[in-house]
Amino acid sequence: MPIRPSDSNVDAQDSSYSHSSAMRVAAAVVLGSAVAIACSGGDEAAEPAPPTTTADAGDAEPTGDASVTGATKLSRASRGSALDISEDDTLIAVANRDVDSVSIFGVEYPQGQPPVLTMKAEIKTCAEPQQVVLTPNGDRAFVACRKDQKLMRLDSLRTAPVAGPAVAVGSEPTGVALTPKATAAWVANWMDGTVMEIDANTMTVKSTVDLNAALVATGALGTIAARPALAHPRSVAITNNKDDLENDESVFVTEFFGQQKETLAADGSNADIAKQGHSSICTAGKRYWADFVARAS
Numbered sequence: 001m002p003i004r005p006s007d008s009n010v011d012a013q014d015s016s017y018s019h020s021s022a023m024r025v026a027a028a029v030v031l032g033s034a035v036a037i038a039c040s041g042g043d044e045a046a047e048p049a050p051p052t053t054t055a056d057a058g059d060a061e062p063t064g065d066a067s068v069t070g071a072t073k074l075s076r077a078s079r080g081s082a083l084d085i086s087e088d089d090t091l092i093a094v095a096n097r098d099v100d101s102v103s104i105f106g107v108e109y110p111q112g113q114p115p116v117l118t119m120k121a122e123i124k125t126c127a128e129p130q131q132v133v134l135t136p137n138g139d140r141a142f143v144a145c146r147k148d149q150k151l152m153r154l155d156s157l158r159t160a161p162v163a164g165p166a167v168a169v170g171s172e173p174t175g176v177a178l179t180p181k182a183t184a185a186w187v188a189n190w191m192d193g194t195v196m197e198i199d200a201n202t203m204t205v206k207s208t209v210d211l212n213a214a215l216v217a218t219g220a221l222g223t224i225a226a227r228p229a230l231a232h233p234r235s236v237a238i239t240n241n242k243d244d245l246e247n248d249e250s251v252f253v254t255e256f257f258g259q260q261k262e263t264l265a266a267d268g269s270n271a272d273i274a275k276q277g278h279s280s281i282c283t284a285g286k287r288y289w290a291d292f293v294a295r296a297s
């Protein structure tokens with residue numbers, strides 16, 4: 001079972017969360033070769049080891065039944081949420097976090113009338129579905145289940161919605177997003193400090209990016225060895241440059257905790273400004289590296 005800190009039920013993606021001294025950190029993983037030098041950080045020994053990848057999904061065919069709406073590629077960046085709307089606005093997926101299900105709604109827009117919402121199905125999912133994200137044609141969805149530590153695919157949402165295969169990911173996945181053609185899903189493992197690339201068709205882990213080593217390399221944590229659970233990636237979003245390549249996009253990941261930038265005063269007067277967030281920019285070809293850089297607080 002994962003270790004769950006006392007604040008693990010606080011959702012940093014919700015505006016209700018307020019922790020003035022814990023500023024956000026953003027991490028980014030760039031799936032391309034253009035910024036490889038920027039990722040080196042000048043310290044070879046401190047760089048996280050690139051994960052092993054076995055295949056290139058860059059030119060893979062889109063998933064799902066594209067004939068349903070014809071959409072094979074998202075028109076926008078992708079990020080999961082408790083709720084997602086299909087590209088054509090006719091399908092809505094809602095994560096029911098407390099009852100371990102996802103509800104699928106069809107939407108019609110009668111002229112001059114309010115939209116009509118019809119629940120097509122409530123699909124039982126793995127436990128604690130934190131985020132859901134729909135594919136370009138809306139026929140599939142991917143669900144990150146925080147308690148069960150899985151990513152589950154939901155299939156045939158347009159016709160006969162059903163739970164599909166699931167894959168074990170890291171501890172407490174809290175975020176999921178898709179590449180523009182939905183050939184891969186990226187999951188933020190909040191407790192492990194990693195992000196994973198999941199093949200959307202085979203539902204297998206293609207690569208794992210360790211953000212812990214990248215965070216240690218900034219020096220913000222002092223002189224310590226990298227280990228799991230130092231970084232806490234929370235939500236994830238993937239760019240969309242509208243070309244046909246999947247492996248030239250960037251993956252941005254929010255980091256839950258800020259890092260100390262100055263000594264805390266005895267009277268605590270600088271408690272709200274003594275920390276700063278970090279963001280990262282990274283890496284390379286068919287290998288994925290991660291790095292953090294300081295962000296202005």
Ligand SMILES: [Ca+2]
Pocket residue numbers: 180240241242243244245246247248249
């Ligand atoms: Ca692209």
